[in-house]
Amino acid sequence: MRFRAGVRGFLAATVFAALLAGGWTRAAGQESALNPALPLVHTDNGQNSAAAQKAHYVVLVSLDGFRWDYAARDGAKHLLALGKQGVWAPEGMLSSYPSLTFPNHFTLVTGLYPEHHGLVANSFWDEKKQARYAIADAKAVTDGSWYAGVPLWSLAESQGMRTACLFWPGSEAKIAGFAPTWYARFDGKTEATDAVQQARIDNAVALLRMPEDARPHLITIYYSEPDHEGHEFGPDAPETRAAVLKMDAMVGKLEAALKATNLPIDLVVVSDHGMAKIEGGWVTLDQFADLTGFETAGALLYGKTEEDRARAYDKLSHASSQFVAYRRKDVPAALNYNSNPRAGDPVIIATGPYAIRAHGPPAGKADQPPIPGMHGFDPRKLPQMKASFFAAGPDIVHGRTVAPFENVNIYPWLAHLLGLTAPKSDGSLNVLAGTLRDGGEDAGEKGASAQ
Numbered sequence: 001m002r003f004r005a006g007v008r009g010f011l012a013a014t015v016f017a018a019l020l021a022g023g024w025t026r027a028a029g030q031e032s033a034l035n036p037a038l039p040l041v042h043t044d045n046g047q048n049s050a051a052a053q054k055a056h057y058v059v060l061v062s063l064d065g066f067r068w069d070y071a072a073r074d075g076a077k078h079l080l081a082l083g084k085q086g087v088w089a090p091e092g093m094l095s096s097y098p099s100l101t102f103p104n105h106f107t108l109v110t111g112l113y114p115e116h117h118g119l120v121a122n123s124f125w126d127e128k129k130q131a132r133y134a135i136a137d138a139k140a141v142t143d144g145s146w147y148a149g150v151p152l153w154s155l156a157e158s159q160g161m162r163t164a165c166l167f168w169p170g171s172e173a174k175i176a177g178f179a180p181t182w183y184a185r186f187d188g189k190t191e192a193t194d195a196v197q198q199a200r201i202d203n204a205v206a207l208l209r210m211p212e213d214a215r216p217h218l219i220t221i222y223y224s225e226p227d228h229e230g231h232e233f234g235p236d237a238p239e240t241r242a243a244v245l246k247m248d249a250m251v252g253k254l255e256a257a258l259k260a261t262n263l264p265i266d267l268v269v270v271s272d273h274g275m276a277k278i279e280g281g282w283v284t285l286d287q288f289a290d291l292t293g294f295e296t297a298g299a300l301l302y303g304k305t306e307e308d309r310a311r312a313y314d315k316l317s318h319a320s321s322q323f324v325a326y327r328r329k330d331v332p333a334a335l336n337y338n339s340n341p342r343a344g345d346p347v348i349i350a351t352g353p354y355a356i357r358a359h360g361p362p363a364g365k366a367d368q369p370p371i372p373g374m375h376g377f378d379p380r381k382l383p384q385m386k387a388s389f390f391a392a393g394p395d396i397v398h399g400r401t402v403a404p405f406e407n408v409n410i411y412p413w414l415a416h417l418l419g420l421t422a423p424k425s426d427g428s429l430n431v432l433a434g435t436l437r438d439g440g441e442d443a444g445e446k447g448a449s450a451q
């Protein structure tokens with residue numbers, strides 16, 4: 001599922017004026033204005049608590065579809081230097097299944113597998129709601145009732161710490177009682193323009209230059225490249241390599257701008273998933289089984305009755321070597337994809353980089369071949385799905401590499417960097433404790449003990 005193409009144009013007409021926070025005007029002499037190319041919505045969640053003011057800062061950057069091996073392959077010098085200065089995962093970070101954009105971005109900020117935070121795909125059907133979630137549907141995306149878990153910004157806000165999302169999937173909804181103090185509305189028409197890409201850096205710095213009681217300690221930044229190029233041209237195309245280097249230069253600019261603030265900032269650069277070159281043409285499920293009466297979303301199948309589900313499973317279970325069909329309860333435990341009805345039943349898992357869909361185009365409409373690059377596959381079976389991880393800053397050890405780890409572990413680690421007490425999740429602080437200068441000790445006390 002293509003994120004950028006899918007949301008192109010949505011919300012395009014909605015323009016929000018940049019609002020000035022109460023404390024903003026008090027930054028006499030040192031404030032820099034927000035860049036109007038990226039208007040921000042302001043929510044008044046109060047000021048930073050005294051403890052939050054003592055905490056360090058985290059800038060979390062996502063480069064969509066930045067496959068784990070791109071940096072070394074293409075000589076992304078800023079990212080490689082960041083990893084050398086701090087920590088990185090030279091063999092990649094494991095995405096959660098399915099290795100899609102919204103599910104994994106929300107896993108990164110909740111520590112929950114997609115079946116637990118509820119975004120089981122970029123687009124899915126909810127039987128109970130009798131409604132559909134889709135990343136291009138602004139009404140669904142901004143409705144907090146679709147999301148479970150406590151995203152990092154809500155966790156911070158609930159503990160007296162201000163946050164800003166210069167976009168992140170889920171950040172436009174009020175979840176677990178909070179919206180970020182600052183957030184950007186996603187605008188598919190402009191979000192990949194040079195002006196908006198630069199504005200994310202400018203606005204991060206402008207927010208960090210606000211007075212201590214107002215400035216956000218967690219800032220998330222999202223870039224849709226090189227995912228877009230990876231889809232359109234394939235992971236190995238010159239266009240994708242160029243986008244990799246463009247994003248690397250962006251990270252270099254951001255790093256320099258953050259350094260100039262002289263604040264204790266941990267810079268964390270991740271991606272949501274990798275990219276695979278698609279093999280062959282479409283695999284269309286309704287050629288193997290009668291799906292009349294099924295709700296469908298991509299390759300997700302929602303049978304209305306047990307009879308329908310069993311019948312489709314029978315037909316699909318030995319239909320092709322390009323996918324395996326499971327009754328949902330039987331999906332292998334390692335995928336963490338057998339408990340949420342939003343995943344449908346039966347569940348179809350691709351066995352390779354194959355483009356699978358429930359239906360072809362409606363009669364009379366011309367079919368298009370699959371795009372050259374796709375993701376969404378099982379990261380344990382297809383290493384091309386692995387994501388990137390780089391981090392450096394005052395709380396992170398120098399020059400250490402980490403073996404592939406599941407991205408659910410990012411959440412407790414980020415919470416620790418910020419001195420927040422994280423709720424139980426699918427991740428564990430132990431996994432990345434060796435990357436922390438304090439070894440992961442004193443969880444929850446960081447705000448008070450930060451040097």
Ligand SMILES: [Zn+2]
Binds near residue numbers: 003100273
């Ligand atoms: Zn993505």
